[in-house]
Amino acid sequence: MLELCDISKNFGDIKAVESVSLKVKEGEMLGLVGPNGSGKSTLLKIMLGISRPSSGRILLNNGELTEKGWRDFRKQIGYMPERVSFYDNLTGRETIELFARVKGGSAANAIELLKKVGLENAVDRRVGGFSKGMRQRLNLAQSLSNDPDFLVLDEPTSGLDPVGTKEFYKILSDVRKIKNLTVVLSSHILAEIEDKIDRVAVMKAGRLNALGSLEDLYSGLSLPMRLHILVKDRDAGLEELLRREGAVDINYKDGHLIASIPREDKLRILSVIMERKESVDDISLREPNLEEVFFGIH
Amino acid sequence: MVFTDAMKAIARKELSDKLKSRWVLVIAAGFAVFTLVISYFGGATSGVAGFRSMDATIASLTSLVTYFIPILALTLGGGIIADERDKGTLEIYLAAPVSVAELISGKFIGLAIALTLSTLVGLGVSGIVLLAEIGMNALSSYLIFMLNSVILGIIFLSISFVVSILFTERARVIAFTVFLWLFFAILYDLGLIGLLIITKGAVGEEIFSGLLMLNPVDVYRILNFLSIGELKVFLGLAAVELPAYMKMPVLWAISLLWVVLPLIMSYHFFKRRYLA
Numbered sequence: 001m002l003e004l005c006d007i008s009k010n011f012g013d014i015k016a017v018e019s020v021s022l023k024v025k026e027g028e029m030l031g032l033v034g035p036n037g038s039g040k041s042t043l044l045k046i047m048l049g050i051s052r053p054s055s056g057r058i059l060l061n062n063g064e065l066t067e068k069g070w071r072d073f074r075k076q077i078g079y080m081p082e083r084v085s086f087y088d089n090l091t092g093r094e095t096i097e098l099f100a101r102v103k104g105g106s107a108a109n110a111i112e113l114l115k116k117v118g119l120e121n122a123v124d125r126r127v128g129g130f131s132k133g134m135r136q137r138l139n140l141a142q143s144l145s146n147d148p149d150f151l152v153l154d155e156p157t158s159g160l161d162p163v164g165t166k167e168f169y170k171i172l173s174d175v176r177k178i179k180n181l182t183v184v185l186s187s188h189i190l191a192e193i194e195d196k197i198d199r200v201a202v203m204k205a206g207r208l209n210a211l212g213s214l215e216d217l218y219s220g221l222s223l224p225m226r227l228h229i230l231v232k233d234r235d236a237g238l239e240e241l242l243r244r245e246g247a248v249d250i251n252y253k254d255g256h257l258i259a260s261i262p263r264e265d266k267l268r269i270l271s272v273i274m275e276r277k278e279s280v281d282d283i284s285l286r287e288p289n290l291e292e293v294f295f296g297i298h
Numbered sequence: 299m300v301f302t303d304a305m306k307a308i309a310r311k312e313l314s315d316k317l318k319s320r321w322v323l324v325i326a327a328g329f330a331v332f333t334l335v336i337s338y339f340g341g342a343t344s345g346v347a348g349f350r351s352m353d354a355t356i357a358s359l360t361s362l363v364t365y366f367i368p369i370l371a372l373t374l375g376g377g378i379i380a381d382e383r384d385k386g387t388l389e390i391y392l393a394a395p396v397s398v399a400e401l402i403s404g405k406f407i408g409l410a411i412a413l414t415l416s417t418l419v420g421l422g423v424s425g426i427v428l429l430a431e432i433g434m435n436a437l438s439s440y441l442i443f444m445l446n447s448v449i450l451g452i453i454f455l456s457i458s459f460v461v462s463i464l465f466t467e468r469a470r471v472i473a474f475t476v477f478l479w480l481f482f483a484i485l486y487d488l489g490l491i492g493l494l495i496i497t498k499g500a501v502g503e504e505i506f507s508g509l510l511m512l513n514p515v516d517v518y519r520i521l522n523f524l525s526i527g528e529l530k531v532f533l534g535l536a537a538v539e540l541p542a543y544m545k546m547p548v549l550w551a552i553s554l555l556w557v558v559l560p561l562i563m564s565y566h567f568f569k570r571r572y573l574a
Contacts, residue, residue, distance in 0.1 A: 048393045052574065071395050079393035084386035089315060101307035103394045142390065152393075 001026055002047060002150070002182075007056035009042055009206075016042040017053070018206040024150075024184055029176075031193045032186040034203035040186040041082070043203070044154050047184065048079055075104055078148030082155040084139050088128030092119050092138055095127055096145050105146035117141045117171050133164040140171065153185045157192065169196060223288045224248070224260035229273065230282040231257050238276055245269050304396045305404035312378075312408025322416045325370065329420020336362050337428055352436030353526040355428060356443045359421075360522045363447050364515050365483055368454045371413055372475040375458030378405055379568070380466050388572070398568050406459060406561065413451045421447060442525040449553045450518040454482075456560040457514075463567045486513045507540045514556045521549050 002024040009017040017039045024030055024047075032040050045051035046058070049070040058065050060073055086095055096110035114123050117137040122130065130138065136156065143151060156172075157165040173196070175181065187193050194200075194214060202210040210217055227247065231238065234252055242250055247259040247269065261269050266285060273280060316322050339347055340358035349355070382388040391401050421444045429437060457478065465471045490509060494501060501509075510516040524546055 045389075050389065050392045050573065071397070074393060074395040077393060079390060081386050081389040081393075084390065086385060086387065087311075087315075089318065090311075098307055098311055099390060099394075102304045102391065102396055104303070146394075 031197035039206040078143035080143040100145040103146035308404025309408035316412035325416035326419035330423040333424035371454035
C-alpha cells in the first residue's frame, strides 16, 4: 500500500500540490480527476519518485521510502506518461525490448506483450509509421514490460477517438483480469472512467477535494438527482409545481422537462407529478454522474 | 559503478542508432577522405604535393581534427537529453529502476563508442595509406595521434552532455554548441595571444601553461606536438616553454579530468532540472 502523507509541492510561489494525503490500496483502481493544472500530473510524479515533494512523507507498506526503497519500488512500477512518441527508427518489438531491459523485465516477452495490446501485426514495423492509437497501445505495453504490480497511467486516452478509448479500456480490463494490478489513473474526462474505477480522488487547484468510492461520494454529498420528464406539451403549471416542491435548475428542451431534485424528496415529488399524469408521457430519475459529482464538489 | 543491464541496454540503443543510420560510416568516410587530402596536399603552399614525413602530416592533421572533432562531438551529444524529453521517453527512464548516473553513463558510453569507431576507422584507413607511403617507423606517432583524437572527441562529447541538460530547446542547443566550438577551437587561443601581446610576454610559464590546460583543444595540440617532438613549432608564437613536469602522462590525466568533470556536472544539473 502506497500512502501519501500531507504532501505539498511548490514551484517557486506556485503551490502545485497542497497538503494532499491519500492511500492507494492494493489491487484497487484509483481515478485521479481534476481539470488541467489541478496538480494531477505533479501528484503522479511524486508517487513515482520523479518529483520530490516540498514537504510531507511517502510511505510504502507503512515504511518511509529511502533511496534504495525507491529503486526497489520502481521495479514494481509500470508508468505510462501522457505523451510519448517513442523512437521512430525502432520497431514495436525493439521498443518493448529496450524498455524491458532498462526496467529489469524480460525482453523475451516483447512479442507476447504486443499481442496483448493488439499490436501483433506491428511487431516488426517501425514506430515512425504508427498511428496515435498504436503509440498509446505501445505505451501501455512498455508500461507492462517489467511485469509491474503498480500501474500509473497519466491521461492514457488523451488524443484517442471514442473507438480507440473504448479499445484501450478493454485491453486494460483484460490485463487486470490476468493480474491483480493496482492502478492509479488520471483523467480530466470524468465520464470516461467513472464505471472503471473503484475510488476517485478529486483534485482542484492542487488540493484534494474529495476521496472515496462513487457511492460514498454520492451519499456523503447528498447530491441532487436529475429528473427527466417527457411531457406532451410544455406545462407551466407543472414547472411551477416542481419549483414549489424544491426542484431547481428547471429547463425545458425538446419536449423534456429536466430538473434537479433533492434526493430525500424524490418519492414525494414523484407522487406530486403523478397527480398531473395527463401532461406526462414518461419519467426517469438519474444519479448524477461523476462529472456532476466533480462539478458539484467545486 | 558496474556496467549494469540497464546501462548496457541504453548504450546499445545509442550505438545501434548511429550504426543503423550509417552515421558511423559517413563520419568515418569523411575522416578518411579529409585526412588523405590534407596529408597529400598539406605541403601544397610550399609548392610540393604528395605525402611528406609523418611528423609534418600529423602537424597538418592536428589542425584538421581540432576543428572537425569538437563540432562533431558537440552536435552528437548536444540534443541527447532534450530529444528524450521531447519524445516523452525521459519520464519512462526516470520512473524506471535506473539511476541518473546509469542513464547518463549508458548514453555517454553508447555515443562514445560510435564516435570512437568512426574516428578510428576514418583515421585508420588513411593511416594505412600513409604508413604504406611513408614507412612503418612512424607507426607509434600515428597511433598516439589516433588515441589523442579519440580522447578529444570523448572530451567534447562529455561537454555536450552538459549543454544537452542545460538547454531544452533545440535552437538554443545548436546556438550554444556553435559558441562552444568557436570558443575552444578559435577564440580561446586568440585570447591567449591577445593576453601575451597586452602583457608584452610578461605572463609566466606556469600561468601560461595553466591557461593552456583550461582548453582541451590546446591540451590535444600539445599532446600531438609532444609526441612528434615539435612542441616549439606550436609554442613558437608564445615564445614560452612548458614546465618540465608537463609530460604526456600528465596531459592525458588532464584530458581524463576534462572527460570526468563535465559528466559530474551533467549528473548534478540533471538531478536539479529533472528530479527537483
